[in-house]
Amino acid sequence: MMGLSDQAILEQLQALDRMHHLHPFTDPQAVKKAAPFVIEQAKGAYITGQEIRLLDAMAGLGCVNIGYGREEMADVAVEAIRTLSYYHSFSAVSNPYAAALAGKIASLAPAGLNKVFFANSGSEANETLIKLAYLYWRRKGQPSKRILISRDYSYHGSTLATTRLNGNAPMIEDFGLAGGDDVLQATSPFWYRCGGDLEPEEFGLAAARDVEKKILEAGAENVAAVIAEPIQGTMGAIVPPDSYWPELSRICTEHDVLLIADEVVTGFGRTGHWFAQETFGFEADMMALAKGLSSGYAPISAAVISDEIADVIEDKGGVLHHGFTTSGHPLASALALKNIEIIETEGHVEKVHADIGPYFSKKLKTLEDHPLVGEVRVSGLIAGVELAKDKRSREQYPLEASVCNHVGQMALVRGLIVRPAGNVVVLCPPFIITHAEVDFLVGVMRDALDETQRALESS
Template sequence: MNQPLSNFQMRDAEALLHPYTDAVALRTTGAQIVDRGEGVRVWDQSGRSYIEAMSGLWCAGLGFGNAELVEAARVQMERLPYYHLFSGKSHDTAIELAEKLKAMTPGQMARVFFQSSGSEANDTQIKMAWYMNNALGRPQKKTIVSRKKAYHGTTLATASLTGLPGNHTDFDLPMPGIRHLSTPHFWKEAQEGESEEAFVARLAAEFEALIEAEGAETIAAFIAEPVMGAGGAIVPPMGYFPAMSAIARKHDILTITDEVICGFGRTGEWFGAETVGFEPTSMSMAKQLTAGFVPLSAVAINGEMAEALEANSGKIGTFGHGFTYGGHPVGCAVALKALEIYERMDMPRVVQAMSPRFAAHLKSFEGHPLVGEGRSLGLMGALELGPNGRREGFAKPGKVGAKMVGELKDRGIIARAVVDSIVFCPAMTITEAELDEVFGAVGPALDATLDWAKAEGHI
């Protein structure tokens, strides 16, 4: 039975329209009003604490309340609280951060372009690919290839790249010029008796067939997350990205790695592309770039792209793209401090050391009647729920997942349901004891959810 809404919850319902939320249902349940955070925990307005096992929205990689990041923002705000990068203007923090990202990223990145969000970064990627091909005299080379269950943002263009039905329904999306390949989820999508090698070969053949049908001269880029985040923390077979990279390279198709979630140590390397063998011509970064403390995103492009874009701007007199807050000095200062902390901690090593414990916890639930798969890479992972562990899922998708997340919340853990995948992405600074606390709540939550699912006829 729902409790009466608090004053803040009633005000929230009258003032805010929430992303990814059933606004009608929220008037009954009320929003969870979060008051403060420290370490891996947040507190609501009643004073109850929760382990934030999703790092907010995949971004608080250093947890909450980091004093060094707060101080970096304060110092920068006193010196230069705002400036822009339009019309040949610049400032030292943007320059230093761009240099730092060039040095860190794989694939010989040559230039960095700043925005405020991951959606804006991937929107920039599309525009850069189109601009580049026009500059090179290839006006037909414009199609962008994404994947089902991919998540690349919510602008008109990036929501079209996103391969999730909820991002398209009643928004009249996807827009033309976007294609979606199959999801590289072996457990869920493999055919009966198919090996991982055969599964990868089939998905690679699908890419080749698309190129053959559409014509390589029409396809500009292939964009992919190393691990599919909002699609359910889907980890591809390890041969998948080398195969897809080779096909793209053969047909002169740009390869865009979306590192918005996977970047800065999350997968056990500095970038997810390095972990999975993806060879990028450009990269999108956000979220953990500033550890979530302030909005900032970055696109890094290789030398070939940079040369084409810069030459064309000279030809027509401008590169007519940008954002008011792109390269915001406070964002850049906080990002520089976050990168300094990541390097000081040797964050990839920290994640490598913790990830076996994380993976073991997830795998330990595979015998439960509700769990089909426990999967992870680095400190991203999920439990795939299904009736008696079957991969075809429930008759009413999403109901059981939502109940499971509610049971975890009742036990002081904030996780996320992606339909019936229960997703975990804790701060990379989480301790063994805190990780054990998270998964100590999972077993009882699964049992309670199972009882409810049986009573409601979902099993």
């Protein structure tokens, strides 16, 4: 990579980017007003760009679990490209890396989830699961089961189908995707915002039973699946009450509705177990995996289905008319295998569960005494710092006040990357973060909150 210490080269790249690069989840006008920040390199838990070094408390987009710039990952990439740069997996063709990776995922997955379909992103994995759910019910002679139930504050992807599942109004309304009765939204288990006077465990049961209400209103004979993130990461690191997931699982089983666990963020150790299903005590019929599968070193995702679903799909025969050019790509599969090996051999899941996760939680929760903080939610190495205009009533700041964005900017100028999400500061650091780096993170967050409070008081 060319060095960006040369100001002329940097400005040329920024000009090209501004003219030709349409950025995801970015206001194009913002790029026109200010040159994009060009990141040149990354190592460990830090990224560097334009001679600025930042601790990345978001691990990219909650994906770089093993940290940046691992030499062993580079070695695997070189070997895979030299050995088998590409071949497809259509028409019963495989490659050593994809075959081994499918077996590895099945060996780690919760019991009964043994069949793996490879894709390239969490969106594609979730859309694959939707199609497989439809196929399953059709082959069982129940084609009327087409309705999908999602939840408020959910995020399942950016394809046409997965966008409609999201609890993010602008993503739906901007593209004219609202309407239709095949996707229903249920209450999120977001106690802080939605719990009212109920205790958290009471509210967890009530939120699960709102899903049941939606099933009964639609008719269970018409509902294909409930799709839900164990922790709703993108919209605020929403950690559900402990009562929620066992009750939701019971409801789906009772009404013969498939349960899809979107473990794109939580899979591969984020919550201190290999999968959040273990953390929250439930078993899904299907699950989506992506971010932590390769730690972001290559685009890859997996749609994993139960033996029972696979048996119905396979025993009926016929071609599975679904797939992607790069499904099971040799390079991506090789990197995912090595990533999982690193997580295993370095004991990261155990460390998140018993060491760095509890330390992260203990230190971060000290921020709950700050006047701007309503609560701090933590599970393993994912957290949400909820801002509150009034701590007693749990009143939010109006979004147009951009209070959360101000906190994020104040953290950034102090050397820390976090993710503002409405009125929540989301943190999702790499597994390799140290105790000292957690201390730095929490100190910066307190300074950023103090600076924001002063700005609010002076306005």
